Amino acid sequence: MIPLIDLAAQYRSIKSDIDQAVLRVLASTQYTLGDEVTAFEGEFAAYCGAQHAIAVNSGTSALHLALLAAGVGPGTEVITVSMTFVATVAAILYTGATPVLIDVDPRTGTLDPGLIEAAITPRTRAILPVHLHGQTAEMDAICEIARAHGLLVIEDAAQAQGAAYHGARAGSLGDIACFSFYPSKNLGACGEAGAIVTSDSALADTVRMLRDWGQAGRYNHVLQGYNYRMEGIQGAVLRVKLPHLDRWNDARRQHAAAYDARLGAAGLDIPQEAPGRHHVYYVYAVRVAERDAVREHLLKAGISTGVHYPVPVHRQPAYADAVRVVGALPVTERFAAQTLSLPLYPELSGDQRERVCEALLEVCVGQPA
Incomplete structure (x- = not known):
């Protein structure tokens, strides 16, 4: 049987490095966040051409926190597409906002910029294009419309690790971007993992607090946050895989x-x-x-x-x-x-x-x- 994807073949090709990375985390006992996750954050941000990467426990968590940091909440709307995994829309609903769904480009299946204007209302806060199947959306047109209306652009880059648009990598194209490292992805963890990428320091600071119970320092909870931290083993595994x-x-x-x-x-x-x-x-x-x-x-x-x-x-x-x-x-x-x-x-x-x-x-x- 020819499989749709062969994760075992990938593991065999880098088995020694993966095994050593996992054992390194076990020996360090830094099971949640820790040095490996911090190092991966820096490496992945640089790879994407952005200033910050904040590692979390899934792509869905990345979407949720990016939306919250962007000010999406009850009474607001986010324009996105229906041609996506349900997590894109679910994350908008988690914030209490309303997902507004428009059609996609017939060539690429990504958000059709020509349909955005008709979907904008006074409640619109952000546009959330989905980079489908490994190809980015038409980001110049999307960002131009967003700027004209004072909206933020949140990339759903869950399927686009390494994809580029006119030479710039996914993750550096909007105000903030969300990645999934589900095992089947081009860059996949050995379990669930995700990341938020941005060059906006204020957004990055907010996301870092939100992923760790809203803390600005130990036991100083300044936001109502979440337990969305990446595990140390996933950070170590992703560090091994990123150079490949x-x-x-x-x-x-x-x-x-x-x-x-x-x-x-x-x-x-x-x-x-x-x-x-x-x-x-x-x-x-x-x-x-x-x-x-x-x-x-x-x-x-x-x-x-x-x-x-x-x-x-x-x-x-x-x-x-x-x-x-x-x-x-x-x-x-x-x-x-x-x-x-x-x-x-x-x-x-x-x-x-x-x-x-x-x-x-x-x-x-x-x-x-």
């Missing part, structure tokens, strides 16, 4: 280019890398009709696939009545109905990739395997 990230992303791009050449030539609807973007292909998602039948065919051929995401947030039972939708979101609906994620990870072999292409072309265009 660009090489791993280059391998992903090479696999994506090979998929593009083989599948695009046959007329399949393949992912589009927009001009000025550096796509890092957290997901390689084609769009196909009769997706369930295609998935079944590939499964019988020994190929695992995924769907990101089959039901958009505005149609999820838990969230449908909690959001405000602007327009009918037809592009979002098409992405949800048609996208199919193919196996893609740095260790994928050329032979495995070719088997995926053969099986997909056989079912989609009738080419012989």
